[in-house]
Amino acid sequence: MLSxxxxxxxxxxxHLAKVFFKTxxxxxxxxxxxxxxxxxxxxxxxxxxxxxxxxEEADVYLIAVKDDKIKALAARLxxxxxxxxxxxxxxGMNALRNHQNHGVFYPLQTFSKKRSVxxxxxxxxxxxxSKENLGKTEKIAREISGKIFKINSExxxxxxxxxxxxxxxxxxxxxxxxxxxxxxxxxxxxxxxxIKETAAKxxxxxxxxxxxGPALRKDKQSISNHLQMLSPEKQEIYKLLxxxxxxxxxxxx
Amino acid sequence: MLSxxxxxxxxxxxHLAKVFFKTxxxxxxxxxxxxxxxxxxxxxxxxxxxxxxxxEEADVYLIAVKDDKIKALAARLxxxxxxxxxxxxxxGMNALRNHQNHGVFYPLQTFSKKRSVxxxxxxxxxxxxSKENLGKTEKIAREISGKIFKINSExxxxxxxxxxxxxxxxxxxxxxxxxxxxxxxxxxxxxxxxIKETAAKxxxxxxxxxxxGPALRKDKQSISNHLQMLSPEKQEIYKLLxxxxxxxxxxxx
Numbered sequence: 001m002l003s004x005x006x007x008x009x010x011x012x013x014x015h016l017a018k019v020f021f022k023t024x025x026x027x028x029x030x031x032x033x034x035x036x037x038x039x040x041x042x043x044x045x046x047x048x049x050x051x052x053x054x055x056e057e058a059d060v061y062l063i064a065v066k067d068d069k070i071k072a073l074a075a076r077l078x079x080x081x082x083x084x085x086x087x088x089x090x091x092g093m094n095a096l097r098n099h100q101n102h103g104v105f106y107p108l109q110t111f112s113k114k115r116s117v118x119x120x121x122x123x124x125x126x127x128x129x130s131k132e133n134l135g136k137t138e139k140i141a142r143e144i145s146g147k148i149f150k151i152n153s154e155x156x157x158x159x160x161x162x163x164x165x166x167x168x169x170x171x172x173x174x175x176x177x178x179x180x181x182x183x184x185x186x187x188x189x190x191x192x193x194x195i196k197e198t199a200a201k202x203x204x205x206x207x208x209x210x211x212x213g214p215a216l217r218k219d220k221q222s223i224s225n226h227l228q229m230l231s232p233e234k235q236e237i238y239k240l241l242x243x244x245x246x247x248x249x250x251x252x253x
Numbered sequence: 254m255l256s257x258x259x260x261x262x263x264x265x266x267x268h269l270a271k272v273f274f275k276t277x278x279x280x281x282x283x284x285x286x287x288x289x290x291x292x293x294x295x296x297x298x299x300x301x302x303x304x305x306x307x308x309e310e311a312d313v314y315l316i317a318v319k320d321d322k323i324k325a326l327a328a329r330l331x332x333x334x335x336x337x338x339x340x341x342x343x344x345g346m347n348a349l350r351n352h353q354n355h356g357v358f359y360p361l362q363t364f365s366k367k368r369s370v371x372x373x374x375x376x377x378x379x380x381x382x383s384k385e386n387l388g389k390t391e392k393i394a395r396e397i398s399g400k401i402f403k404i405n406s407e408x409x410x411x412x413x414x415x416x417x418x419x420x421x422x423x424x425x426x427x428x429x430x431x432x433x434x435x436x437x438x439x440x441x442x443x444x445x446x447x448i449k450e451t452a453a454k455x456x457x458x459x460x461x462x463x464x465x466g467p468a469l470r471k472d473k474q475s476i477s478n479h480l481q482m483l484s485p486e487k488q489e490i491y492k493l494l495x496x497x498x499x500x501x502x503x504x505x506x
Binding site (some may be wrong): 172183191247 | 374417
């Protein structure tokens with residue numbers, strides 16, 4: 001059985017603590033955060049500490065703090081030959097290189113404290129500085145998910161950028177849709193089944209095959225009608241994405 | 254029991270014919286299209302015709318053809334006092350005003366011939382030129398869906414624009430994500446659970462609450478790192494959407 005300590009109490013730490021606690025073959029030994037307030041929710045799972053000098057001995061230390069705090073926190077860890085992992089999509093593995101054994105354990109999902117997630121469905125991107133460490137990292141991953149991908153730091157960074165498009169920017173398009181609905185006294189819920197199907201569709205079709213709409217059809221009349229209904233800011237987004245769709249689908253492959 | 258004739262054989266017509274055929278209290282009497290080839294798939298449901306002079310008598314004629322063909326087709330229909338409906342999101346109800354009884358029956362969903370849909374979950378936006386015609390239109394809607402919304406032509410047009418953002422443009426962001434993955438030899442499937450969760454999240458949070466990412470956090474370092482990894486076209490989209498997120502969330506409400 002592998003024993004673990006989690007450092008950090010954000011969304012990722014919260015969901016990982018919950019799933020590790022439930023898992024038979026992993027032992028969650030401790031959670032650390034510098035503020036005791038943030039540790040309250042973790043007391044039901046395991047002992048907690050605000051003091052790095054009082055860290056429990058464990059096989060693996062999992063750093064789940066903000067990207068710009070990872071390196072500094074890692075530097076302060078006095079844990080000998082234990083394996084240190086971080087959970088970030090955009091920080092290179094070498095941020096942990098002051099530790100002999102290190103790697104990355106990146107769950108590619110959007111986490112909110114209030115929404116429960118099914119870890120079995122979450123892709124875990126793993127990387128480590130040796131075969132043995134990779135094996136250990138994969139062992140943890142297999143305990144909680146069926147979707148494990150060996151991804152190097154550069155690939156992970158590209159995944160993180162791609163995630164900004166398909167998650168952050170997509171959510172902002174939902175926000176624009178919600179604003180248009182609100183301005184016209186229409187319930188946003190009318191759009192929800194469409195949003196769900198748009199996401200579900202690309203599990204069987206690739207996004208290129210799934211594309212529809214006036215930009216793809218080069219339907220100038222609809223495009224011009226739509227632009228007339230939009231505010232200048234939304235017009236600009238509409239124009240740029242329409243041009244990009246035309247560009248993507250106009251190319252000869 | 255209401256009897257229906259469908260005019261058109263596109264995606265919407267295909268899915269409507271299928272669901273009407275299965276419904277007990279609606280009788281699908283005929284499907285019309287000017288090309289006999291397109292009618293083949295419909296022969297299993299009901300008689301078909303390529304001749305407008307041979308249309309069956311029915312209570313309701315449902316026009317499910319391309320937006321720019323609706324008015325002209327409606328003008329050629331010689332159907333007395335029967336109710337004529339179109340299924341378009343962007344064409345006003347008055348495109349059918351040469352008929353005494355008319356209205357709109359707009360299913361707000363993205364349809365592909367190859368993907369089956371669950372009509373019970375699809376919002377049906379209805380409108381008609383009299384109380385009686387609205388009642389009849391709602392009666393058809395209730396037979397196939399639990400989600401019926403009374404929406405006027407202007408609201409419907411705004412919904413259609415909103416749908417371009419949350420469906421067409423969102424799918425294009427998926428395409429950009431897929432391209433970034435491909436360029437970096439990463440499987441696009443790694444992003445699919447994130448895409449699904451992004452869509453599911455807004456059923457419990459509104460998009461404004463659900464927003465995350467570097468633009469929201471005003472995390473200049475991540476934004477600058479991301480921009481360096483992108484082609485000029487993707488950079489432009491990244492910049493514009495980042496500015497728009499900042500603008501949306503910077504406002505005092």
